[in-house]
Structures are given as structure tokens and as C-alpha cells.
Amino acid sequence: RDKFRVGSDTLHLIQQLVKAANRPFPADEYVRARRMHRKIIMHVGPTNSGKTHHALRALAAARTGVYAGPLRLLAHEIWDRYSRLCNMVTGEEQKVVDSDAKLLSCTVEMLSQHQRYDVAVIDEVQMISDPERGSGWVNAVLGTAAAEVHLCGEETAVPVVQALLQHTGDDFIVKRYERLTPLAVEEKSLEGDLTKIRKGDCIVTFSRSNIFAVKKAVQEKTGMKCAVVYGRLPPEVRSEQAALFNDPTSGYDVIIGSDAIGMGLNLKIKRVIFEATSKFTGTQTQPLSVSSIKQIAGRAGRYGLHAAQADLGGTATTLYPEDLPHLVKCISTPYSPLSIARIGYNDKLLGALMSVLPPNPPLHVAITAASYIGRLPPMVRYSSDNSQVQEACAFIDSAWTGTSNDDKLLLLNAPIPWRDTATVDAIKRLLKMHAQSSSVELLPAITGTGWLETMETLEKDMLLESQEGSSAKARSKTTSMTLLRLEGLHKVVVFYVWMRFR
Structure with missing residues (x-):
């Protein structure tokens, strides 16, 4: 203290902040789930390996159950499959078939930690490390009050999920699956020539404007009609577009979509063509990750959808030759284990920090204190504190004053x-x-x-x-x-x- 001339009041404040931000055992925050002895079954494997199919069989046989996935599209797809027995809740839509329905399909952020189920299926669990949305999967893995929890996703997520569950006392089982049909990268790109597009092709691009520009160009060059699928389309429209593409008599022989095509929708894709292998993230253009490339390319040759060519599998290539090496590299690169899971902020943490900080501290100051001072388990980090989070905090401080910490966090998300x-x-x-x-x-x-x-x-x-x-x-x-x-x-x-x- 004397060496750095730090006053006792300052040291006391720092100690209080550290105590308030300390979260060494996040699992203990989910009281209802900790009162249970759960069975956690991880179904891991590449796209088109049948891992989700096996988990959904357990869900269908359950007395009560819930499915939680990353997209409204996926929640709608599961609801559509079990609609006579299933309700649906997403951030944008609710479908109540029966108040006593035995199943619920939802997006992962809408998954309740207070409702008890016999079986829960948590899809795309590798998103647990996503900088913005990963905390939703941490909540689901640690907090879902179900006797049997099925986690579906990539092999990459096994170590971090195992670490999260280490002190819970839950049983942990890993089931591994192999791809059901082969996937190959073609030796050549299309060299920018859209006349090389064939029936059954899926062209993947990464903005709405690009999707419609490519659609127009393909239809002009080939005369083939193109279906369109991207994240912001309503689920009903996406399902209609998928049905048109899957129907050999509809005249819609090509489908064009965003990377959302990598999750959900059973599509009779024979070949995936990457219009680009990099994507604008909001601040900069970055190459697609190995995981993203594998997941998108893996949509080609879906098992059971090409009955006459079941053994031929699918292929992937790029529209332009300069992108082909990155595709080849990603497909041949083994998965690397995820290093961290992303945890979110809660009202209890925020309240504890704000009670220690000077009166009426900006929201971003409290969040920053948690990130820099708080002690977390080795494989856990807070959600990304990027420029958009800073803008959101400033907006909440100026436009929604006098609200509870719970409401502030609600608006932040x-x-x-x-x-x-x-x-x-x-x-x-x-x-x-x-x-x-x-x-x-x-x-x-x-x-x-x-x-x-x-x-x-x-x-x-x-x-x-x-x-x-x-x-x-x-x-x-x-x-x-x-x-x-x-x-x-x-x-x-x-x-x-x-x-x-x-």
C-alpha cells in the first residue's frame, strides 16, 4: 500500500468490487437444476450425421419435453413436426395449440429455468462460445430443469461443456456420430460462370442484397427459377421456399440463401456453392471459420433426401477460384476444441456492483467492472463487450432511466x-x-x-x-x-x- 500510495478507502472499495463480481461456481446460481440429478447426453458429430434425429426421438417419447435452438426457423420446424402436441415460444412469436401441451419448442433465449421437464433437447450447443449469444447456451446447459438433457452439436463443444458441468453432480454421456453420406470438394470452382449452375445447387452468400442480385443473375443466365432463404424471412415463407426447392415439379431448381441455411430446413441440396468464403461481421470482413464452412457445406447430400443417389453424397465448391483454397483447407482441417463458454450478466450481479460503485454509475461501468475484476472459472468469459454494447448501455442510461436492473439487462439483450x-x-x-x-x-x-x-x-x-x-x-x-x-x-x-x- 505504501509503495504505490493507494489509500485504505480505495483498497476497501476494490475488495468490495471483487467480492461483488466473484462468480467461481456459476452452476450454483441455477438453484432448481441443482436440486435435481440430471442425465446429460451429448450427441456430437458433423452435419448430416443423425445426431439431432436421435435426440428428437427421445423428445417425442417423453411425457413432457422442450426443444431449444438458435433460430426461430428451427423452433418453427420442430413445432410443425409435433404441432398437435406442441406449443411454440420465440422472441417474435407464440403458438399455443393447447395450454396443457406436453411439448414446447422455443429459441434458446426463451427457455425457462423454472419449468420442469422430463426431456430437453438443446440444439447447436457449440454456440456456447459465441461472443454475443453464448450465454443463452450456458443458461440452457446449467439451468434447464429436466431429468434428461440432450445436447446436440459439434465435437468441439465437449471439453467446455464437460468443464461447466464438473461440479454439478450430473451424469455426463457423450455419443459420437459419423456423417451418413460422403462430402467432397470439387476440384474446380465455377470460375465466376453462372451458366455452370445445375439443378439441385445451393448458392450461399452473406447479405440480403447479394442474395437477390445472385438470384436475378442466375435466372437470367440459366432460365432456372430460384428459391430464396435467409434469416429475416418469416418461418412460413422460408418453409414455402424450401418446399418449392424440394419439389421436383415446382420449377424451382436452385436455392439461394445466407449462412442461416447451415441450420435447420431439410433441403434436397446436391451441391453447395460459396459465392464468397468471407463475411462482413459488422465492423470488418473476416474469413469464415472452419466450423461455419463445414456446417454450410455439410448441407449437401442430406441423408434420405436423395433416395436414388443416397450413396453419392454431396459436393461443395466456390463461385470464384480465389475462394476455393480456403474451402479445401477448412473441409480438411480437423475441428479445434472450443476454449471458452460465454456467460451473461444478471440482476443480482448488477445490483451488487452498483451498490458498491458511486451513486448512479453508468451501466457500462458496472458491466466493465464485472468483466475486469470478477473471478470466473478458467473456461468461462463474459459476453462480448463491443461497441454495440457500449452504445446500448449509453442508450439505456439516457432513454430508460429509473428502471430496475432486471429491465436494464432485458433491454441490453x-x-x-x-x-x-x-x-x-x-x-x-x-x-x-x-x-x-x-x-x-x-x-x-x-x-x-x-x-x-x-x-x-x-x-x-x-x-x-x-x-x-x-x-x-x-x-x-x-x-x-x-x-x-x-x-x-x-x-x-x-x-x-x-x-x-x-
């Missing part, structure tokens, strides 16, 4: 595009209404944005075209500005519904 000014302004208006009254109406928040007017104009034109026949000339051109306005409306509606469900 809400689906808000922080860099979309028009959308954020509309959300501010919603939160202002919430602060003034318990009733929050959507229409006043979007008045003056032009979003509703754009949608109404488009709907009128579509109605006229349908009445006059498919040969009628479109009265309004769908411009990029039109799409931006519709996307803005969609984002605000998604936020509104997401908050309503909580």
Missing part, C-alpha cells in the same frame, strides 16, 4: 439495431410511452417514418397485379429505399413483440 437511427428513434418513443404509462401503442411510435405508407402502397400494387393477372406490369418499382423502410418497420415490430412477450 433486446433485438435493437443500434446503428439504425430511424429504428432507434422509434424505439425511444416506445420506451418514453412505457415510462409515462403502462400502455404502449405501436402506431404513434412509427407515425412520420413513412414505413406504413410504403407498405400500404406496395400492398395496393400487389393487389392490382393479382387482379389483372401475372402479366400485368408492376406499378411501383421495389427500390432499395422501399426495402429499407419495410425492414425498419419489421425491426420495430419485432422489438415491440419481443418486449411484449417478456
